[in-house]
Amino acid sequence: MSVELTLEQRVERLEAVHEIQNMMSKMPRRTPPGVASIHRRGHPLDRICRDTQVMRNHPAVDATKDPLKEERKAA
């Protein structure tokens, strides 16, 4: 079923695409000092998961802006 979007919704979707692109480009550069590559051992995927967890808990990261956490809270 197709949904008719309002003009504002269409603009919002384009803004979202742009914002997501910016967010992903910033990710590797916004790592708080001392956090990047803490976990140097093990499988690369494990390292990414552990680094991500450290990032989420780091005081320099604004956890209130983590959409996944917000989603989990809502659930």
Add this chain to the structure above:
Amino acid sequence: MTDIADLELRIARLEAAREIENLMGRFESYHAAYRNELIPAMFADRDDLIIEMPFGTYLGRDAARRVWRGALTEDIPPTDLSGEYVEHLLTTPVIEVAKDGMTAKAAWISPGAEAHHFGWEEGNPLKAFWYWGRYNVDFIKEDGAWKIWHLTHSATFITDYHHSYAEPEHALSTPPAPSGRHAPDAPPRGQVPYSPTFNPGDLPVAPEPYDTYEGV
């Protein structure tokens, strides 16, 4: 209900980001095709242009002309372009258009490859090398079109095809510095080159969202 003026501004900011992406893509395609003479017109017609290149800093209205028509064209042989190659990619883009829609700040990481005749070396050898860098650029809207206002091109590493960037003993020779009327106004600025003592914390971070431009 959304104010139509607000919606128009939001659409204009989205269009701006797209136009800036095309502007920079075109900039690189001109450079790759050795059409450097087309590049100065992509800059704003203003007295406060700033261009920071690995070989020096250029200031003022004619800065782009002195870099792309002068230092990178007239000063550097050869006139025979056989085998010459320059390709700089634009990746990891962050484009932040000001809330007022009048300016924008952007950053790209730029892997690249080049091949040149090293005319300043005995025998004019043709050498291929990797050229990785970063672009940090401010844009301004001028007569309805987006133009480059301040541009920093930082060379992270320039390394021979056969040696890694962690082997400074194999560093390539550098061309003579631009001189005469194409000489830079100041030494290079904003450069964060890779070295065995490189600190990644020195790299510039991507621009954040902002309301209005408040100076360099």
